[in-house]
Amino acid sequence: MNPKRYLPILQWLPGYGRATLGSDLLAAVIVTIMLIPQSLAYAMLAGLPPEVGLYASIAPLVVYAVFGTSRTLSVGPVAVVSLMTAAAIGQIAPQGTPEYLGAALVLALMSGLMLTLMGVARLGFLANFLSHPVISGFITASGLIIAASQLKHVLGVEAGGHNLLELLLGLAGSLGQVNAPTLAIGLSVLAFLYAARRWLKSALVRLGVPGRPADMLTKAAPILAVAVTTLVTWRYGLDERGVAVVGAVPAGLPPLTLPGVDSGLWSQLFVAALLISIVGFVESVSVGQTLAAKRRQRIDPDQELVGLGTSNIAASFTGGMPVTGGFARSVVNFDAGAETPAAGAFTAVGIAVAALLLTPLIAYLPIATLAATIIVAVLSLVDIPAIRRTWAYSRSDFAAMLATIAVTLVVGVESGIMAGVGLSLALHLYRTSRPHSAVVGLVPGSEHFRNVERHTVETDPRLAILRVDESLYFANARYLEDTVMALAARQPGLAHIVLACQAVNVIDASALESLEAINARLKDSGVALHLAEVKGPVMDRLQHTEFCHEMTGKVFLSTFDAWQEPRGESDGSLSRRCAELQMGATLDSPIDDSTHPHPRMH
Amino acid sequence: MNPKRYLPILQWLPGYGRATLGSDLLAAVIVTIMLIPQSLAYAMLAGLPPEVGLYASIAPLVVYAVFGTSRTLSVGPVAVVSLMTAAAIGQIAPQGTPEYLGAALVLALMSGLMLTLMGVARLGFLANFLSHPVISGFITASGLIIAASQLKHVLGVEAGGHNLLELLLGLAGSLGQVNAPTLAIGLSVLAFLYAARRWLKSALVRLGVPGRPADMLTKAAPILAVAVTTLVTWRYGLDERGVAVVGAVPAGLPPLTLPGVDSGLWSQLFVAALLISIVGFVESVSVGQTLAAKRRQRIDPDQELVGLGTSNIAASFTGGMPVTGGFARSVVNFDAGAETPAAGAFTAVGIAVAALLLTPLIAYLPIATLAATIIVAVLSLVDIPAIRRTWAYSRSDFAAMLATIAVTLVVGVESGIMAGVGLSLALHLYRTSRPHSAVVGLVPGSEHFRNVERHTVETDPRLAILRVDESLYFANARYLEDTVMALAARQPGLAHIVLACQAVNVIDASALESLEAINARLKDSGVALHLAEVKGPVMDRLQHTEFCHEMTGKVFLSTFDAWQEPRGESDGSLSRRCAELQMGATLDSPIDDSTHPHPRMH
Structure with missing residues (x-):
C-alpha cells in the first residue's frame, strides 16, 4: 500500500x-x-x-x-x-x-x-x-x-x-x-x-x-x-x-x-x-x-x-x-x-x-x-x-x-x-440486442469480404458467411438464432454457414447455448456451422465447451480460409476442428489476440 | 399486410x-x-x-x-x-x-x-x-x-x-x-x-x-x-x-x-x-x-x-x-x-x-x-x-x-x-464499462499488429497504438479517457496516439465527447490523436461532427498506415483529415463497412 x-x-x-x-x-x-x-x-x-x-x-x-x-x-x-x-x-x-x-x-x-x-x-x-x-x-x-x-x-x-x-x-x-x-x-x-x-x-x-x-x-x-x-x-x-x-x-x-x-x-x-x-x-x-x-x-x-x-x-x-x-x-x-x-x-x-x-x-x-x-x-x-x-x-x-x-x-x-x-x-441494450449483421461475399481478386447488399461480390449458393458486428450476449443471443435460421431457411441449397467473428469481443453463456442450438438445428437440416476469426480470449473459453465438441464445422483463421476450404479449394491446414484444439494441438499463432489473423503470416 | x-x-x-x-x-x-x-x-x-x-x-x-x-x-x-x-x-x-x-x-x-x-x-x-x-x-x-x-x-x-x-x-x-x-x-x-x-x-x-x-x-x-x-x-x-x-x-x-x-x-x-x-x-x-x-x-x-x-x-x-x-x-x-x-x-x-x-x-x-x-x-x-x-x-x-x-x-x-x-x-454493463484494450506493436516483417505484452513486436517511443475491443458508449467512455490519458502520461516522448477501432461497432454521443476531451487534452500536451480502421457506419456519423474538424490527427485506413505515416515513412495518400472528408473528398472504398480495409485494394 x-x-x-x-x-x-x-x-x-x-x-x-x-x-x-x-x-x-x-x-x-x-x-x-x-x-x-x-x-x-x-x-x-x-x-x-x-x-x-x-x-x-x-x-x-x-x-x-x-x-x-x-x-x-x-x-x-x-x-x-x-x-x-x-x-x-x-x-x-x-x-x-x-x-x-x-x-x-x-x-x-x-x-x-x-x-x-x-x-x-x-x-x-x-x-x-x-x-x-x-x-x-x-x-x-x-x-x-x-x-x-x-x-x-x-x-x-x-x-x-x-x-x-x-x-x-x-x-x-x-x-x-x-x-x-x-x-x-x-x-x-x-x-x-x-x-x-x-x-x-x-x-x-x-x-x-x-x-x-x-x-x-x-x-x-x-x-x-x-x-x-x-x-x-x-x-x-x-x-x-x-x-x-x-x-x-x-x-x-x-x-x-x-x-x-x-x-x-x-x-x-x-x-x-x-x-x-x-x-x-x-x-x-x-x-x-x-x-x-x-x-x-x-x-x-x-x-x-x-x-x-x-x-x-x-x-x-x-x-x-x-x-x-x-x-x-x-x-x-x-x-x-x-x-x-x-x-x-x-x-x-x-x-x-x-x-x-x-x-x-x-x-x-x-x-x-x-x-x-x-x-x-x-x-x-x-x-x-x-x-x-x-x-x-x-x-x-x-x-x-x-x-x-x-x-x-x-x-x-x-x-x-x-x-x-x-x-x-x-436504448443501449435495445441497440445491442439487435446488432448489425451482414451476409458478406468475396471481393473479386482479393481475400476480402464485404456486405453483399452494398458491393458486387462473389457468393456461393452452398455457403453463406454472416458477419456479426457485436459481442454475443444474452440480449442478442436469440436474435442471432433468428438471423441464422432465417438465412438457412432463405437459401435451400445451403450446406455451410460461417459466422465471421472479428467484432465479437465476448460470447457469454446464453450466446453459447444459442450457438449450440444453432449448431443442432443446422445439423438437423444438413448444414454445417463454421466460425472464422474468433478472437483469442473468446476462443480460450470456447475450447473447453461441449459446443466445441459438437460443432459440425470448423474454426477458421480467416474468412478467406472459411470461403475456400468447405468448397474444396484448400487443404484445410489452416482450420481446426474444435476437438483437435482440445486434444492439445497448438494453435498459438493462428488463434490469439491478434487483430488480423492472416494466412500470409503462417 | x-x-x-x-x-x-x-x-x-x-x-x-x-x-x-x-x-x-x-x-x-x-x-x-x-x-x-x-x-x-x-x-x-x-x-x-x-x-x-x-x-x-x-x-x-x-x-x-x-x-x-x-x-x-x-x-x-x-x-x-x-x-x-x-x-x-x-x-x-x-x-x-x-x-x-x-x-x-x-x-x-x-x-x-x-x-x-x-x-x-x-x-x-x-x-x-x-x-x-x-x-x-x-x-x-x-x-x-x-x-x-x-x-x-x-x-x-x-x-x-x-x-x-x-x-x-x-x-x-x-x-x-x-x-x-x-x-x-x-x-x-x-x-x-x-x-x-x-x-x-x-x-x-x-x-x-x-x-x-x-x-x-x-x-x-x-x-x-x-x-x-x-x-x-x-x-x-x-x-x-x-x-x-x-x-x-x-x-x-x-x-x-x-x-x-x-x-x-x-x-x-x-x-x-x-x-x-x-x-x-x-x-x-x-x-x-x-x-x-x-x-x-x-x-x-x-x-x-x-x-x-x-x-x-x-x-x-x-x-x-x-x-x-x-x-x-x-x-x-x-x-x-x-x-x-x-x-x-x-x-x-x-x-x-x-x-x-x-x-x-x-x-x-x-x-x-x-x-x-x-x-x-x-x-x-x-x-x-x-x-x-x-x-x-x-x-x-x-x-x-x-x-x-x-x-x-x-x-x-x-x-x-x-x-x-x-x-x-x-454484470454485462460492468464488463462493457471496462473493455479489454491493448497497446499493440508491429509484428516484424508483416503489416500486422499485436499486443505488446504478449508478443515480441516493434514499437516506437513517439507513437502508441491502442486497440479497443468494445463499442464505445457512455458506460466505457470515461474508461477510455482514463486509459488514453494514462498511456500519454506513461510515455513522455509520445507525439502520436492511434486508436485502432476495428472492434468498435458504435460510438455514441458520450464516447464522442470523450474523444473530443481526449483530443483536446492530448493537444494541450502536444500529442496528436489519430484513428484507424473506423467502420463505415461509425465513420458516417463522425464525419459531421465538430470532433472531426478539431481532431489533431488523421483517419487511417489501416493500422499499418497509421504506423507509417506519422513517422514519415509514407506519402499520406491513404489517410484523410476529417476536414477533407467533410469537404467532399470521396472515400467510398477506403472507409466503408468492410471488415478489412486494406491498402492493396485501392
Whole structure:
C-alpha cells in the first residue's frame, strides 16, 4: 500500500517552496473574492441560511487539500448540487426549521460516506452510467429551474413551486405584488453582471490591462455588485421599503455539528444522497481532468471520490451543506496560477476570515443581488447547442437527453436523472440486442469480404458467411438464432454457414447455448456451422465447451480460409476442428489476440 | 399486410388433406392421454380446482391453432407457470375462495393481453433479457420448490410455506401426522413413474415393441397410475381412511367466465403477469424453435406472442388459468407425428370429451397420485449439469444463475427472476464499462499488429497504438479517457496516439465527447490523436461532427498506415483529415463497412 496514493498531499507537500506559495496565495485571494458571494447565494438556493454556505467553504477545502488529487479543483457549494439539496430536504421539513438544517447535514454526511465508500471500493465506474447527454440535459434543465426559482427574489414577490411550470405559474400569479426597489436592484445587478461577463474583459484589455488580470477582474464583478447594492440598501434604508435583505448573520468560525442518525431520515434521503454524490462527482471529475490535462497531470478518479467524500463529511460536521468541485471557480483558480491544493486551503482561510469579520457587513445585502448572481451564473449552464449537436449525432442519445430535460423540468430533479439513466440503458441494450449483421461475399481478386447488399461480390449458393458486428450476449443471443435460421431457411441449397467473428469481443453463456442450438438445428437440416476469426480470449473459453465438441464445422483463421476450404479449394491446414484444439494441438499463432489473423503470416 | 402472417392457420388449412388428418388425429389421442393427468395436476399445483386445468386445455388449444406459428407446440397448463400463478394469486386471496379463482382468470387475461400487445408491437426482444443462465437457474429452483410443495400430498399431511426453507420446515414439523395409505399410494406411484421413465421404454423395446410406440406407451404411464390408484381408492374406500381425493368435479364443457376489471387487482398482479408472460414465452418459443428446426420449418417469435397471448385470453374467458407451450407434451406431439396445429385442436376435443364424460370417474382420484406425477415431472427440470457447465464457462453468468436460484428458493419466484435479470444486466454493463484494450506493436516483417505484452513486436517511443475491443458508449467512455490519458502520461516522448477501432461497432454521443476531451487534452500536451480502421457506419456519423474538424490527427485506413505515416515513412495518400472528408473528398472504398480495409485494394 502506497501512502502517497491514499494521501495525495504527500505528493506535493514535501517539495513545497516559496515560489509555489506565492502562486497559491494569489490564486486563493482571487478565488476567495469569487467564493464569498457564491457561497452565500448557493446556500440561499438550497434554502439554507447564508452562513451555511460560508461554513461549507472552509473545512471541506482543507480536507480536499489532503485527500484530493486535483491540483486546482475548487471545492465548495455549487448551483446544481444546491438545487438537488433543496429538492431533497424540502420533502423532509419546511425551510427555516432546525429539521431542515439538520437534514442538510445528514445529506452531506450520507453523500460523503457514499463517495468515500465508492472510492475505497473502486466503484467510480458507477458514474459512467450517467451518460454525457443525460448529464448535459440534466444540467441544462437544472439551470432553467434554478433561474426560474430565483426570479421571485428579483421581483421581490412570494411564490413557490417545485417544477418549472409551477414556478412560472406562481410568478405569473404574483406579478401584482412586485416590489419596485427590489426589482430595480435585481435588474441593475442582472444587467451589470451580464455586461461584465459580456464586455468587461475586452474593455479592460482595450484599456491596456493584460489578459489574465482583466479576466480575474471580470470574475470579481459579483463581489462588486454585492458591495455596491449592500451599501446602497444600507444608506437609503431600502430594507424598510420592502427590499428583502440577508439580515443578521452570526459572526464566527463554523460550529461543530453532529448530523443525526435517525434511520427513517437516512432511508428517506438515500436516493437523493446517491444522486447528489454521482452528479457532484461527475461534474467535479470532468473539470478536474480537463484542468489536469492542460498541465499534463493526472487525477485518480477513485481517489477523487475519497477526496470529495471526506470533504462532504467535513461539511456535515462543521455546519455546512453538500459540496463538490465547481466549474467556474476551478477555472479561475487554475488561471490565477494555483499550483497545489494548498491554494484551496488558503481560500478556506480567506473564507474563515470573512466569516469572522465580514458577516456584520452583509446584513444589508439584498437577496435580489444574490438571486441575480445565481441567475447569471446558471444561465451559462443552459447548453442549447449541445441539444442540437446531440440531435444531429444520434437519435437515441437525443431521446435520453430529452427525457432527462422533460422529466427534470416537469417532475423533478431526481426523477429526471433516473428517467435519463433508465432510458439510456434501455436504448443501449435495445441497440445491442439487435446488432448489425451482414451476409458478406468475396471481393473479386482479393481475400476480402464485404456486405453483399452494398458491393458486387462473389457468393456461393452452398455457403453463406454472416458477419456479426457485436459481442454475443444474452440480449442478442436469440436474435442471432433468428438471423441464422432465417438465412438457412432463405437459401435451400445451403450446406455451410460461417459466422465471421472479428467484432465479437465476448460470447457469454446464453450466446453459447444459442450457438449450440444453432449448431443442432443446422445439423438437423444438413448444414454445417463454421466460425472464422474468433478472437483469442473468446476462443480460450470456447475450447473447453461441449459446443466445441459438437460443432459440425470448423474454426477458421480467416474468412478467406472459411470461403475456400468447405468448397474444396484448400487443404484445410489452416482450420481446426474444435476437438483437435482440445486434444492439445497448438494453435498459438493462428488463434490469439491478434487483430488480423492472416494466412500470409503462417 | 399479409393475412397469412397474422393468421398462420391460412398457411396450412387450405392444403389440409386426409394423410395429414390421420397423423394429427393419432398425435392428438396420445397427447390427450398425457394431458388429462397433467392438466389436473397443474391446476392443483396452482391451487385451483382440477376442472380448471381441463378447461385451460380446451379453448386455448383451439385458439393457438389459429394464431400460433409452431406446427407442433402443445399449449396448456405447465408446471413452472402454474407455480408462478399460485405465488401471484396466493397473495390476493386464500385458496378455495371465489376471489382466488377470479384472480387466476384476471392473471390469464392480463398475461394474454401483454403477450398479444408485445407481439403486435414486435416487442418479443424483451424476452432476450432473460438470459439462459437466469432462466435455467429459475427453472431448476422452481422444480425444487414444486417438488417440495407436493411432498405434503404424498405424505398426506397439512403443511404450508412460500419458499423452500418454509416448505421443508413445515414438512418436518408435520411428520407425526403422516397418513399411511396416502403414503403407500404416493410412494407406489412415485416408484412406478420413476421406473417407467427409467426402464419401461427399453423393456418394451426388448419385448419387440418398436421404438416410437414404446416411447408413447412410456409417456402414458401417468394415466395408468391415475386409473389404477383411482380404482383402488374407490374399491377399498381409502378416502374414508384419510386418503385425500379430488372429489366431485362438475361434468361439462368450460363455463363462460368474465375476468374482473378491478384496477386495484390489476395493478397488484401487473408484475406477476409480466413475468409469467415472459417466462412462459421464453419456454414456449425455445421448444417451438427446436422442434421447427428439426423439420426445417420456422416459427415467427412475434406471431408466437400473439398465439400465446390469444390462448391466454381464451383461457380467461373459459374458466381456465395461465397457459403456455409445454416442453414434454410438445415433444410427444412432435414424435407422435403431429403435422399441423390441427393436432392441438383435436386434443382440445379429446379434453372436452373427458370434461364431459370422465369427470365423475375421477372423484376417487387420490391427490397423492397427482402430486407424485408432478414430482416426477418437475425433477427433470432440475438441471445440475447446467449449473456446473455455467460455472466452468463464465463466472459472471454463474453469478447471475446462482443469484436467481438462491433468491427464488429463499424469497420467491418473482424476486428470483428479477434478481437474476438485474444482476445479469449489471454484470454485462460492468464488463462493457471496462473493455479489454491493448497497446499493440508491429509484428516484424508483416503489416500486422499485436499486443505488446504478449508478443515480441516493434514499437516506437513517439507513437502508441491502442486497440479497443468494445463499442464505445457512455458506460466505457470515461474508461477510455482514463486509459488514453494514462498511456500519454506513461510515455513522455509520445507525439502520436492511434486508436485502432476495428472492434468498435458504435460510438455514441458520450464516447464522442470523450474523444473530443481526449483530443483536446492530448493537444494541450502536444500529442496528436489519430484513428484507424473506423467502420463505415461509425465513420458516417463522425464525419459531421465538430470532433472531426478539431481532431489533431488523421483517419487511417489501416493500422499499418497509421504506423507509417506519422513517422514519415509514407506519402499520406491513404489517410484523410476529417476536414477533407467533410469537404467532399470521396472515400467510398477506403472507409466503408468492410471488415478489412486494406491498402492493396485501392
